[in-house]
Amino acid sequence: MPDEDRTLSPYTGYTRAHWEAAADSLLAAVAPYATENGALYHLPGEHTSWSGRLSDGLEGYARTLLLAAFRRDEKALERYADGLAAGTAGVWPRVEDRGQPLVEAASIALALRLTRPLLWDRLDDGVRQRAAAWLGDALTAEPWACNWELFPVTVGGFLAEIGHEPEASAAAIDRGLERIEEWYVGDGWYSDGPGRAFDYYNGWAMHLYPVLHAWLADDTRLLDLYGGRLSRHLRDYARLFGGDGAPMRQGRSLTYRFATTAPLWLGALTGRTPLSPGETRRLASGALRHFLDRGAVDDRGLLTLGWHGPDETVLQGYSGPASPYWASKGFVGLLLPPDHEVWTAREEPGPTDRADAVTPVGPPNWLLQSTTSDGLVRLHNHGSEDVRYDPYYTRLAYSTATAPSVSYDNSVIVGDDPSRTDIEPLGAGDGWVASRHTAGGGARVVSLVVARGAVEVRAHLVAGAAPGTPVRVTGWPEADGLRSELLPVHGLSDSAGVMGIGATLFVALARLTGEPDPLPLTEAVSVRVEGEYDVRVSWPSGPSACFRFRASDGRPSASSWSVKPR
Numbered sequence: 001m002p003d004e005d006r007t008l009s010p011y012t013g014y015t016r017a018h019w020e021a022a023a024d025s026l027l028a029a030v031a032p033y034a035t036e037n038g039a040l041y042h043l044p045g046e047h048t049s050w051s052g053r054l055s056d057g058l059e060g061y062a063r064t065l066l067l068a069a070f071r072r073d074e075k076a077l078e079r080y081a082d083g084l085a086a087g088t089a090g091v092w093p094r095v096e097d098r099g100q101p102l103v104e105a106a107s108i109a110l111a112l113r114l115t116r117p118l119l120w121d122r123l124d125d126g127v128r129q130r131a132a133a134w135l136g137d138a139l140t141a142e143p144w145a146c147n148w149e150l151f152p153v154t155v156g157g158f159l160a161e162i163g164h165e166p167e168a169s170a171a172a173i174d175r176g177l178e179r180i181e182e183w184y185v186g187d188g189w190y191s192d193g194p195g196r197a198f199d200y201y202n203g204w205a206m207h208l209y210p211v212l213h214a215w216l217a218d219d220t221r222l223l224d225l226y227g228g229r230l231s232r233h234l235r236d237y238a239r240l241f242g243g244d245g246a247p248m249r250q251g252r253s254l255t256y257r258f259a260t261t262a263p264l265w266l267g268a269l270t271g272r273t274p275l276s277p278g279e280t281r282r283l284a285s286g287a288l289r290h291f292l293d294r295g296a297v298d299d300r301g302l303l304t305l306g307w308h309g310p311d312e313t314v315l316q317g318y319s320g321p322a323s324p325y326w327a328s329k330g331f332v333g334l335l336l337p338p339d340h341e342v343w344t345a346r347e348e349p350g351p352t353d354r355a356d357a358v359t360p361v362g363p364p365n366w367l368l369q370s371t372t373s374d375g376l377v378r379l380h381n382h383g384s385e386d387v388r389y390d391p392y393y394t395r396l397a398y399s400t401a402t403a404p405s406v407s408y409d410n411s412v413i414v415g416d417d418p419s420r421t422d423i424e425p426l427g428a429g430d431g432w433v434a435s436r437h438t439a440g441g442g443a444r445v446v447s448l449v450v451a452r453g454a455v456e457v458r459a460h461l462v463a464g465a466a467p468g469t470p471v472r473v474t475g476w477p478e479a480d481g482l483r484s485e486l487l488p489v490h491g492l493s494d495s496a497g498v499m500g501i502g503a504t505l506f507v508a509l510a511r512l513t514g515e516p517d518p519l520p521l522t523e524a525v526s527v528r529v530e531g532e533y534d535v536r537v538s539w540p541s542g543p544s545a546c547f548r549f550r551a552s553d554g555r556p557s558a559s560s561w562s563v564k565p566r
Contacts, residue, residue, distance in 0.1 A: 001292075009347045012245065014285035016334075016343045022288065023071040023331050029301025030064050030325075031079070038083030039091040041322060047305055047312070049320035051100040058092050060322035062104035062111075067328035069111035069119075070335060077119045084108075084123070088130040095137035098144050100318065105138040106151035106209070107328075109158040113216055114335070120162070132164040139165065139172040146193035147205035149179040157213045173213070177222075180206060188233030189363035196423065197393070198364035198384040199251025203237060203263035204329050212332075215270050227272030234267050235274050236361045238283060239351045239368045242400030243375020245286030250379055250398040252390070254314040255305050255323060257291045258284075258330040265333035268342040277341040278348030284333060286350070296324075303327060313403070314392070352377055358431045358451045365425035367433035369451045374482075374514025376401055380449045380456075382435030383425040394420045396447060396458075397476070399512060405477040412447065412460050412506075413472040414440040426562050432547070434563045441465060444558040448547055450537045455524045456510040457489075459535045461549045463503040464558025471497045471504070476512040485511045487521050490529045503561060505533055505549065534566065 001021050004013030033043050041060025042053070049056050061083055068076040095101045112120045112131075120128065138155040153176035160169035183191045183206075190206040191197055207230045214222035240248040240260075247260040261284040267273025268280050275283075291297075295309035303324035304310045336342055351357060352370045359368045365383025370376065379398045386393040391404035395411060398404070408418040417440025426434040426446070434448040443465040450457040462471055473495050475486030490507035491497045497506050507529060509521045518524075526538040530546070538544035546566040553560045 007346075009281070009285060011282045011347045011349070011353070012285040012289050014289055016338055018285070019288065019331065019334060020071070022292065023067055023334065024073070025301055026297075026303065026325075027064065027068055027071065027073060027076050029297075030060065033060065034079070034083065037086035037091065038079050039087035040083075043302060043321035044300075045305065045321035047315065047319060047321065049100070049323070050317040051320070054093055055100045056320035056322060058087070058101060058104050059320055060325070061087065062107040063322055063325035063328055065111045066107045067325065067331055069114045070328065070331040072115065072118065072334070074118055077115060080111075081119055081123060084131055085127045088127065088134045092134065095134065095141050097142035098148075099141070102138055102141050102143060102148065102151050105135055106154040109135055109138075109155040110212065113158040113161060116161075128162075132159060132162065135159060136165055136168070139168045143176075144193070145179075146197075147201050147209075149176045150205060150209040152176050153213060154209050157217060161217075177210060180210070184229070185363040187363050188229050188231070188236065195387065196364070196383055196385050197387075198366075199393070200247075200253065200256070200260055201251070202233065204256065204259045204326070207233060207263050208266060208329060208332075211266055211270060211272070223270065223272070227270050230263060230267055230270070231272040231274055234263060236359075236368075237263060238275055238279070239357070239359055239370065240377060240379070240400075241283050241287060241350060241352065242377050243352045243372070244400075245288075245290030246400040247287055248377060248379050248398060248400055249307065249392075249403055250381070251384075251392055252316055252386070253326070254307055254392065255319060256326040256329075257296055257303070257307070257324065258288045259327045260330070261287050262329040262332050265330070265336070265342075268340075269332065269335055276348055277345040279350055280342055281345070282347040282353075283350045284330070285347070288330065307403070356453055360428035360430070360433060362428060365428050365433060365435060367428055367449060367451060369454070369456070371454045371513070374454075376454070376482075376512065376514060378512060380433050380451070382428070382433045382447065382449070383423060385421070385423045389419055389421065396420075396449075399476070401482060401514075402477050402479045402512065407474070407477075409474050409477040411474050412439060412445050412462070413474070414443045414445070414462060414465050415469055417441060420445075427564070429565065432545070432565070434547075436562065439465075441469070442558075443469075444561065446549060446561045446563050448535070448549075448563050450545065450547070452525070452539055454511050454513040454515070454518065455521065457507070457525060457527055457535070457537050458510050459505065459507045459547070459549075459563075461503055461505050461533065461561055461563070462499060463561050465499045467499050467501050469499040471499060471506060473497075473506055473508050475508070475510040481514060483511070483513050483515070483518065485509070485521060489527050503533070503549075503558075505529065505535075507535060
C-alpha cells in the first residue's frame with residue numbers, strides 16, 4: 001500500500017491511491033484461480049454454497065468483474081472479455097427462477113454497462129449476441145421477494161441500452177421498481193422484502209441498484225426520487241460507523257464487509273448526499289482500512305469468508321468462496337475522477353467523532369447510541385427481524401465492536417428459551433426506544449431502553465408466563481479492551497428473576513464502554529419504579545423522564561401491554 005497521507009486524511013491516512021492499490025491487489029490475487037478459458041473463478045476454500053461449485057465459479061467471475069469495472073482496468077477487462085465469450089458458449093449455468101445465476105447476471109450486466117466502450121463495444125457480434133441472450137433470461141426469471149427484485153431491473157437497464165428485447169427489458173424494469181415500492185417505509189428506509197428485515201441490504205442493494213440505474217440512464221425523474229431517498233437514508237446510515245471505521249455488526253451477509261461503503265460513495269457520485277466530501281471519504285476509508293488492518297485478506301491476497309479473518313458464524317447457506325467479493329461494490333467511488341472533491345478534500349469528522357449522541361431512527365425503530373471517547377456505536381434493535389431466529393437480527397442490541405455470543409447476550413430469556421419473535425415497534429423518541437415481542441412459551445415481553453452517553457436503562461415487562469417461571473436478563477458480551485456491565489435495579493438478583501402473579505417488571509442498568517475508569521453506574525443514573533409499572537429515570541443533569549407500562553386496551557392480557565413516556 002502507498003504511504004499514509006495524514007495531511008489530506010488525518011483520520012485514516014488513506015487517499016484515492018490506497019483505494020486503487022487495494023482494488024489492484026484484489027484483482028491480481030484472484031487471477032490465478034480463473035479456469036483456462038476465464039469463464040469461472042474457483043477460489044480456494046471448503047465452504048461451498050448450496051448452489052454448488054459451478055454457480056460458485058460464476059460468482060467468482062461476476063463479482064470480480066464488477067471490481068474491474070469500477071477500477072476501469074482495461075488489462076483486467078480483457079481477461080473478463082475472454083471469460084464472457086467462453087461462459088456464454090455453454091459453460092455458465094442458465095439464469096432460472098430464484099437461482100444464484102440471477103444475482104450474478106446483475107453484476108455482469110452492471111459491469112458491462114459501466115464499461116461499455118472498454119469491453120462490450122469491443123466484442124465480436126457473436127459473443128454479444130450470446131451474452132445478451134444469456135442475460136435475457138433474467139428478464140423473466142422469478143426472483144425471491146426481496147432485493148432480488150432489482151436484479152432483473154439491473155439486467156434490463158443494460159439490455160435496453162443496447163437495444164436487446166426492449167419491451168421485455170422495460171417490463172422487467174417497471175416490475176422491479178414497482179415491487180420495491182411495497183417495501184419502502186419512509187425516511188430513506190426499505191425493508192428487504194415483506195416484514196421488517198432492516199440491514200445493510202438497504203444500502204448495498206435497495207438504494208444502490210435503482211440509483212445507479214437512474215444515473216446511468218440519465219433519468220432525472222427517477223434520480224430525484226431514488227436519490228432523494230438515498231440522501232435521507234445517509235443521514236442515519238453515517239451513524240452506523242465506529243470511530244475505528246468498523247461498521248455496525250448487525251444483519252446478514254456481513255462477509256461482504258466494506259460493501260457497506262457503497263451508499264456513501266453513491267451519494268457523492270450522484271450528488272445526493274447530506275455528507276460533505278471529507279466526511280464521506282473519512283467514513284468510507286475508515287471502513288476499508290478497518291478490515292484490511294484486521295485480517296480480512298489472507299496471505300494469498302484473497303478475501304476470506306468472515307468479518308475480520310475467517311468466521312463461519314457470519315455465513316449463510318448461500319455463502320461460497322467468492323461471496324466476499326460483493327465487497328467490490330465498495331469501490332464505486334472510483335467512478336469519481338481523481339480531481340473530484342471527494343478525493344481532494346481534507347477528511348472531516350464523522351458523527352461518532354464529533355459528539356456523543358443518542359439518535360432514534362424511526363422506520364426500523366432503532367436507537368443509535370455513540371460515544372466519542374471510545375468510538376463505539378451501539379444499536380438498540382426494537383424493530384428489525386428476520387423470518388427465522390437469527391442472532392444477527394434478533395438480539396436487543398448490537399455494536400461496532402462486539403459480535404453476538406453463543407450465551408445469548410442482549411436477551412430476555414423466559415424459562416430456558418432465548419427466542420425473540422413477532423417484534424412489534426412501540427416507538428422511538430428522544431433518548432428511548434421500545435418494542436413488544438414473543439418470548440419463550442408464548443409469553444409477551446415489552447422492552448424499553450433509555451440511554452445517555454454510554455449508560456443504558458433496560459426495562460422489560462413480561463406477561464403471559466406462569467408464576468415462578470425463571471426470567472434472565474443479559475447484557476453486552478465481553479470483548480477485548482471493553483468493559484461490559486449489567487447491574488440489577490428491580491425484580492432481579494444478579495441477572496435472574498422469577499415471574500410473579502401477573503405481569504412482572506424487570507429493570508437493569510447496562511453499559512458497554514472502552515473507558516478505563518468510567519463513573520459508577522449508580523452515580524451515572526438514578527432509576528426508581530413507582531407503583532407497579534412506572535419507571536422514572538433521572539440523570540445527573542437535565543430533567544427526569546417517566547415511562548408507564550400499561551395494558552393498552554384496559555385488559556391485562558399478555559398481548560395488550562405497551563409502554564409510553566408519561
